[in-house]
Amino acid sequence: MSMRSPYPDVEIPEVSLTEFLFADGFGDRADAPAFLDGTTGDQLTFTEFHGLVEKIAGGLAARGIGKGDVVALFAPNLPQWAALFHGILRANATVTSANSMYTGGELAHQLTDSGATTLITVSPFLDRALAGATEAGLSADAVLTIDKAEGHDSLADLVSSGAPAPELTTTADDTAVLPYSSGTTGLAKGVILTHRNLVANLLQVHVMGSVTDQTKIMAFLPFFHIYGMTVMMNQGLHTRATVVTMPKFDLEQFLSITQKYAVDRLYIAPPVAVALAKHPIVDSYDLSCVKTIFSGAAPLDGELGRAVAKRLNCTVLQGYGMTELSPVSHCMPDDRGDLDLNSSGFALPNIECKLVDPESGKEVGVGERGELWVKGPNVMVGYLNNSDATDATKDADGYLHTGDIAVVDDEGVYSIVDRVKELIKYKGYQVPPAELEALLLTHDKIADTAVIGVKDAEGEEVPKAFVVKQASGADLTEDDVMAFVAEKVAPHKKVRVVEFIEQIPKSASGKILRKDLRARETEQA
Known part of the structure; x- marks a missing residue:
């Protein structure tokens, strides 16, 4: 049984994201701040921002970058990140957004797979950026910096070319961005999101919320992640709201910036909700400006959400999405604070859903558990250069198989209750077990391994490695295993629990039986 969103469809114009956001000008918001750096107070008005976008596009075009080219952004949240993103699109090129915590090796994979010919970063990231660029076959000249760095052209150099935007x-239908996601399983893959996908999701999200040109949006969640990119950065531009940026999360700084700039809309992931509900320092700040807190990237516990709402006297909402969905497919509307906070709310306009029993393949109805399938204009085209992964995730009818088990009630409210897919979500960040397993198997004292997500003492899902030692690995310790991984991956991918085991359970075809490992965890609990 397929179910359409209870909200009327919205019209999706056949335009690029650039036209959608900038073609009509800014009206009385022309001199209002579009982006404000919360740590420095520096700001770009809408007019200044658009002017910078045009200059960046001209500078990129002068370097020979245009349609069909891919430019990688590897930097923290800054107003300039947003300007570069839109400058690249204005130059008719494509952005691939890289995780700012990536190691050089991880970055190299994305640069190579996406076909990026230019990398833009910041000087503190140069060591990793150059290591990744070198491994991907890019020259040092292909690496630009936002700030000044000896031996590299900077953003100032790019915009000073004086070249007109093309x-x-x-x-x-052109590809706008290639964020990387592990999808339902496996290594990180380039997600092909078109301009239509991004425009559609902005219009879909707009129906559900009450963001206006007077809203101030907090953006510490990274712009490289599709959540930050669409829901914070581009939603701010669409509604002419002010986006207040933070390059990284620091609780005291976050609270101070929220108070100082009277930020009224916070987008968070569940770990921040824990701090807002429990940390004593919260009481040292006047957060009466906060009207709405929206949690995404990972499931928010309803009791925790209610504790935040009570402490801050605000509305707390939750949504659901995936990179492959641009990213939002379900959310609680601003005017439905009465909904169960353990739910993910309604399907957005233009979306059709099915719940399918993963064992039988049969559709299930209201109140029954099934894998959530989603169809709509925000669904990705597919995975870059990976038709097998695309076919395994998106069917011939256009439904994206999310890998999450959900139930829906009579009103059309969806709740995510389980997961089919193997992906681990640590503090909202994706951790693909297959990537960690491949890395662990390069250790000369490890014979076999499997990685699953387990709950730590704070209820956070963390990667746990089951390890079979080589005969020569008798002296291998848990700390050795964790240190080996930590040296080679971004912090959120670290293995945080290790258990040595005699044999990894596998099917006849050699597939790791993670359900058996999870059952083992339950028995030991």
């Missing part, structure tokens, strides 16, 4: 030839 003719905008981008269409709604």
Whole structure:
């Protein structure tokens, strides 16, 4: 049984994201701040921001970058990140957004797989950026910096070319961005999101919320992640709201910036909700400006959400999405604070859903558990250069198989109750077990391994490695295993629990039986 959103469809114009956001000008918001750096107070008005976008596009075009080219952004949240993102699109090129915590090796994989020819970063990231660029076959000249760095062209150099922005030839069907996601399983893959996908999701999200040109949006969640990119950065531009940026999360600084700039809309992940509900320092700040807190990237416990709402006297909402969905498919509307906070709310306009029993393949109805399938204009085109992964995730009818088990009630409210897919979500960040397993198997004292997500003492899902030692590995310790991984991956991917085991359970075809490992965890609990 398929179910359409209870909200009327919205019209999706056949335009690029660039046209959608900038073609009509800014009206009385022209001199209002579009982006404000919360740590420095520096700001770009809408007019200044658009002017910078045009100059960046001209500078990129002068370097020979245009349609079909991919430019990688590897930097923390800054107003300039947003300007570069839109400058790249204005130059008719494509952005691939890289996780700012990536190691050089992880970055190299994305640069190579995406076909990026230019990398833009910041000087503190240069060591990793150059290591990744070198491994991917890019020259040092292909690495630019936002700030000044010896031996590299900077953003100032890029915009000082004086070259005009090229003719905008981008269409709604062109690829806008290639964020990387593990999807339902496996290594990180480039998600092909078109201009239409991004425009559609902005219009879908707009129906559900009450963001206006007077809203101030907090953006510490990274712009490289599709949640920050669509829901914070681009939603701010769409509604002419002010986006207040933070390059990284620091609780005291976050609270101070929220108070100082009277930020009224916070987008968070569940770990921040824990701090807002429990940390004593919260009481040292006047957060009466906060009207709405929206949690995403990972499931928010309803009791925790209610504790935050009570402490801050605000509305707490939750949504659901995936990179492959641009990213939002379900959320609680601003005017439905009465909904169960353990739910993910309604399907957005233009979306059709099915719940399918993963064992039988049969559709299930209201109140029954099934894998959530989603169809709509925000669903990705597919995975870059990976038709097998695309076919395994998106069917011939256009439904994206999310890998999450959900139930829906009579009103059309969805709740995520389990997960089919193997992906671990640590503090909202994706951790693909297959990537950690491949890395662990390079250790000369490890014979076999499997990685699953387990709950730590705070209820956070963390990667746990089951390890079979080589005959020569008798002296291998848990700390040795964790240190080996930590040296080679971003912090959120670290293995945080290790258990040595005699044999990894596998099927006849050699597939790791993670359900058996999870059952082992339950028995030991």
